[in-house]
Amino acid sequence: SLTDPSYKLRGDQILKYGVPDRGPDVRYYRNHALTYDQSRKSPIWVAEHLNKEVLTGSANRKHSKFKPDVNIPEMYNAANSDFYKSGWSRGHMAPAGDNKFDQVAMDESFYLSNIVPQDLNNNGQFWNKLEMYTRDLVQTKGYSDVWVVTGPIVRSTIEENGKKFVKYEVIGKNEVPVPTHLYKIILAETGDKQTKLIGAFVVPNQPIQHDHTLRQYQVTLEDLQIWTGINFFPKLDKSTTKNLCDVDQCKLLSREQFELYFIGRKLDSARNISRLEKVWSELDEKNLKPDQFLIELYNRKKSEIDLKEKEE
Amino acid sequence: SLTDPSYKLRGDQILKYGVPDRGPDVRYYRNHALTYDQSRKSPIWVAEHLNKEVLTGSANRKHSKFKPDVNIPEMYNAANSDFYKSGWSRGHMAPAGDNKFDQVAMDESFYLSNIVPQDLNNNGQFWNKLEMYTRDLVQTKGYSDVWVVTGPIVRSTIEENGKKFVKYEVIGKNEVPVPTHLYKIILAETGDKQTKLIGAFVVPNQPIQHDHTLRQYQVTLEDLQIWTGINFFPKLDKSTTKNLCDVDQCKLLSREQFELYFIGRKLDSARNISRLEKVWSELDEKNLKPDQFLIELYNRKKSEIDLKEKEE
Ligand SMILES: [Mg+2]
Ligand SMILES: [Mg+2]
DSSP: OTTOHHHHHHHHHHTTTOOOBOOOSOEEOSSOEEEEETTTTEEEEEEEEEOTTTTOSOOOGGGOOOBOOTTSOGGGOOOHHHHTTSSOEEEESSOGGGGTTOHHHHHHTTBGGGEEEEOHHHHHTHHHHHHHHHHHHHHTSOOSEEEEEEEEEOOOOEEETTEEEEEEEEETTTTEEOOSEEEEEEEEEOTTSOOEEEEEEEEESSOOOTTOOSGGGEEOHHHHHHHHTOBOSTTSOGGGOEEHHHHHTTOOOOHHHHHHHHHHHHHHTOOSHHHHHHHHHHHHHTTOOOOHHHHHHHHHHHHHHHHHHHHO | OTTOHHHHHHHHHHTTTOOOBOOOSOEEOSSOEEEEETTTTEEEEEEEEEOTTTTOSOOOGGGOOOBOOTTSOGGGOOOHHHHTTSSOEEEESSOGGGGTTOHHHHHHTTBGGGEEEEOHHHHHTHHHHHHHHHHHHHHTSOOSEEEEEEEEEOOOOEEETTEEEEEEEEETTTTEEOOSEEEEEEEEEOTTSOOEEEEEEEEESSOOOTTOOSGGGEEOHHHHHHHHTOBOSTTSOGGGOEEHHHHHTTOOOOHHHHHHHHHHHHHHTOOSHHHHHHHHHHHHHTTOOOOHHHHHHHHHHHHHHHHHHHHO
8 A cells, every 4th residue: 555665665756856846735824824725826724723812902904905925936826906806805714803913913814825706795794794703702702712714615506407517707817716615614612621612614605694694504524524625623533522503502793783893893993073973873874773882982982082182 | 924933833823633634745656646636536646657667568457447545535535436427437647558567556547546537539539649659758769767747627618798717517426526628747858867858738628639739739837837736846957858849749649540559459459360350340441551560460360369279
């Protein structure tokens, strides 16, 4: 079999001029790691580890710019121009929002090696809520460590006279493939290491209504490992894990909660009264009722700006 | 950058439960080596080294059977049933015919890890002639060593209202992708190591008429390396190589030569006079003129069989 030494000897003759090089197995960044597909100019899997520390800080995506990964040969890199006017957004696999603790880490999440073409609505809404959910597991639900692996998948989506086909768009000069689905695996662990929860999800790369639940996109880890050809968390004894959605219900924010969250962020970054009032008026436009938190935030910001404008 | 030690430290936390496992980088067999795509259940590249020795012997494909690779976990293996009634043939990447010296090596070339769904005509005709050409470089054209790397590719083939798409069929329970093209890179080296010739070819996975030339499917190695995302022969100083098709013309057998070759093989394995005459009659059916070699082969076999039948 393959471990027979004579095979290796013959192998060295066959590969005298070197093993066909598909790039390093793993690429390490400040706060994520990934494997890159040089032919599809896309990540294959992107791994993260979330804890309170990395989710706290003031790194701001406003200072970050999407750009080709300087660590990847130019001929194997996607380009921003591939995405312009393609109709597809630049979708982070490791989210920018998971890197609050460090601006360099956040900037690195904007390398195109961490990006795939993603439906704009999907990226800004459902998938965004899923990313918020993974952070909530650490910030509000008491799991001290959460590991997340994310990546693109291509599944067969067409059937013509009994035959199955895979069909996907490729964008730009570099013909970057638009994945038919995105996957995300969440491993949540309690501080005492006694409880390990796993959830694997495959989400179509399409607009998704707010009333869709995360559960309806859950798949078994076994199926996902067959579709991706990847054995995830190989050092983890999976028999010791429980189903994340059984223990934690996997509930995403509702549309209202989601909208209120973003209004809160805009209130927080308002620099003057007119901006503050404009954001506050969005509540009526979207017929949303502000909760206690939002009312207090509005009042606090109002008095801060008033004070500041008096001093000027 | 990536070589910063702190990145590796953080990487170890991120990958605490192991690096997502996509299988070994290289799989070594008795007379070929390959990298396997566990998600597409197909080889990515298959490498061979041809010399007079391995091309001489009596190994016979009649004793070999297509079967899943015993070295690959069952969940990541294709199956013969994926191919039955699919309309696609089981196409060797490393050809059976390159393993004449050893029956085990030939048997291993029938592992499905060395197989992709291939158009029946393409497999039996044009691609077969290309495989014969690589052997001729060693057996008749004086190149002592020839390295060959072969594999499937998926290229965009459809354009709809200004958008480009990739579309390919997937067959069987395992949804094995039917590649849109196959690639083959040939590196021919003379005994004195002074001359190194390289040719890279990308052939559509479709029927191909006999009058098509190999040259019309030649591509630059740079382009092929971009499409596959693979740096082939990384240890070879490519500036020392010349274009195979400029030096050797890359001429494949004509339809006549090709047909005569197969009639010769059938004559050679004829066991009795009726079989011999039946094969010989094919010449008229296909209005082929036998050459000197074939006439002598026919006469020799005829007297052999006559003699043998007399002894019985
Ligand atoms: Mg996003
Ligand atoms: Mg073949």
